Amino acid sequence: MASNPPFSSSSSPSSAPRLARISSDHIISVLLLLPVESVLSFSMTCRRFRSLAASDALWLPICRREWGGVDALIESFSPQERLRLSWKWLYAQVSQLSSLSCRRLSCKNGDFPTPRASHSLAVVSDWLVLFGGGSEGGRHLGDTWIAYIGNGRNKALSWQHINSGIPSGRFGQTCTLLSNYLVLFGGINESGDRLNDTWIGEAFYEGKDMRIAWRLLNVSSVVPPPRGAHAACSVGNHRMVMHGGIGLHGLRLNDTWILDLSDDLRSGRWHWVTNVQSLPPPRSGHTLTWIGGTYMVLFGGRGSGYEVLNDVWLLNIDSSNREWRELKYELYGLPSEMPLPRVGHSATMVLGRKILIYGGEDSQRHRKDDFWVLDVGALPRFQTVGLTKPPRRFWKKLQVEGHHPSYRSFHGACADKSGRYVYIFGGMVDGIVHPAEASGLRFNGELYQMDLVLQL
Template identity: 45%
Template sequence: MCLQRYDLNEVMKVVQEDNGHNPAPAGCGLASLSLDQLVAILQFLPVQSLIAFGLTCKRFREIADSDNLWAYICVREWGRRAVQTWPNHGKERGGWKMVYRQMLMLKAGSWRKVEQGDVGPAPRASHSLYTVADNLSVYGGGCQGGRHLDDTWVASLPTEISEGIVWHRINNGSPPGRFGQSCTVVNDSIVIFGGINDQGVRHCDTWINRGLGSGNLYESPAWELVDVVTSPPPRGAHAGCCGGDRRVVIFGGIGTEGNRFGDTWVLDLSESPPTWHDVITSASPPARSGHTMTWIGGRKMILFGGRGIRFEVLNDVWLLDMEGAYPQWVELRPRELQPLHDRPAPRAGHSATLIFGERILIFGGEDARRSRKGDAWVLDPKAGVQVGCGSSCMPSYPQKPFSEDKLAPRFWKKLKQLGQLPSRRSFHGACALGSGHSILVFGGMVDGELLPGAATGLGFDAEMHMLQLVPCCT
């Protein structure tokens, strides 16, 4: 990431006003560096090293605590767009160093309803919702009566989404109607695989749309059916995500006979023609459907939840690591110090969205009795450990940032929800905005009219809500 340098006049002032009463330790080589050289080093130090530097002496502490320096650190760690969206009161209550602490802890999110104009997608669930460049799009899904949909809608994201969005229907071709498909954004392309139609037919076709990255809503090219060499068996209610390097990864789902899969497939778009490859690993998550897969960078993906072969719902977490010569699945669990009850209940039909800091936000879903949920959780894969392994499965934060136990990274953390909370829902669509400072949620199944003999009623939703991740809980 290319970052512009913040104004460090205040840091300059601190050093220039140092009259020698707070000298650096004798023989300290850093003391001989110019301020510009010193600041250039501090800007790129790990946070724990920056804290240690500030403990050396009073002069260094004043430099290391500079508000402008910590503003730079926040942008470096969380992204410029994320920092720009945070409320001003977070900065006013202790400066950017306090904002960094608060965002590391990430305790709260604030909801608001997004206006969509007079024309837009009909109520639906098990659809695809995604962003490419500054465009938001919805495709397919299921609606009332078990019918499938085959429409594609696109909206340009405004600078301030509270102003609302305006939908446009794309009329130059979409894949045949379906729900429960996987939808993956790879660079400026969208790849859809599989899904189920209203006759119960499972698909195994692969479609691609390369047009939304151009930013022109009205000249977006039609979906193209990809002529793949091999393909996974037909399925729906599986999960897929980007696998890095123009790859699409899918796992699981429900087959033609109602069986649940536990297989992993990779589509490499850089191959000509593109080919699906069956990935064989020594261990693998149990077969399931209604789960999620989320790309966390590089060639690493996180799988969470779903419904197993005995119709039980799950809340296990797995990492698919394809960085090495041999792909491997490993199960992740919290460190022993985290309470066992401090984790989300088992669920399927939830959403899992990558937010800033390479964390994943889990929202909603439904339990074994299909009772829908409205809770939100933050998963930090870097704080997990492999089952049977005492060390972290990937580079992690220090165990005690700022030397405070309460700031130690946590595998699971329940998010406090503020503002206009959406109704409980499952099989909705969700996607991130910008660098992951906010997420959008659209549609899904919600509590509706109670039907005779049913545990809960069922309805389909067409509302859109935005969850903004904020630096404090007030």
């Protein structure tokens, strides 16, 4: 007699579906190899699989896989939030993110950074680190400030001015976080000179205090040409990528450089990325954001003809397949589906592998206060299969709750290690126009905290 097929409807225990007899641990191991869409389809098969496909035992590893780790995120939740946390629900909340909660942070003491723009802002461990920028009277600042942010629930911070000595005052530099080190490159000094020096800022912790020690990085004789208003991002803990900016004689650049650092970050070597087709047009005031692996995303900036841009490019620096590719998309007749052109905006990687775009200005110096997210979760897959258009919901405009920041450009922005909180400091904002002034531009010194709205 022929045996029952694997999925026979027989009620005999010996003929139960083979898949149903597989242990839950084995099923979860298989599900973790599948994309989320397939996991959701699997959950509709039967009652047991629906229960398995909703468990934290499955969705916590999925969140780790999709977001690159969640330990810092778990630490950001209160004990009460952790008790009622469902990882499947959290994944859905982050995937459907639609709003931010904003508040202005006050200063506990009377010591705080002067208003500035085109400065650097980063989170090192649990500390905000602020360096340099341009200020009133044409001053080019070379000061370093730190503020402890902890778990992100503080309503007021204490700024500390630390005597780091060097580098020299400048604005329009990049300052990129690699592990607990800062890598600073270039900028423009008070004489208007473009710079191409490379510095390492090393963090030292003494109890509840921190200090930053800057030192000039030992690099080879091959270095990028001097520039300011360029863009840079880290790739892992020992590599940085830099692109574009304003070079000598005001020339806008479109070259790409990779800095490979030694294991102890005592030295490094610059490499010019050549033989790459379809380079983005030259620009300055743009952003470059690492999205994982060997991929990063470039957005916006000001072109050689002073036009302001809103194009999106995907860069792959894999040694066997280095290329730039523009991500073109159809708007279906609705310009509101994507950000307007801008320069001097910020781009911050937040929870869920989304890039948060904020602010900037257009060609008429009209500043912006809008927030957008660029969902980059599918971009490496998009690149691999060679599609010509990214997904339909490529961009999403976010609503803002609470104390909305004023319109601004050339501010500083960074996320904490959980990706849940974003900090914004300073920039150029619109001010009151006085008869003796050509415009109402002014430097800002406010600090804001943006919180991804998650209904836990």
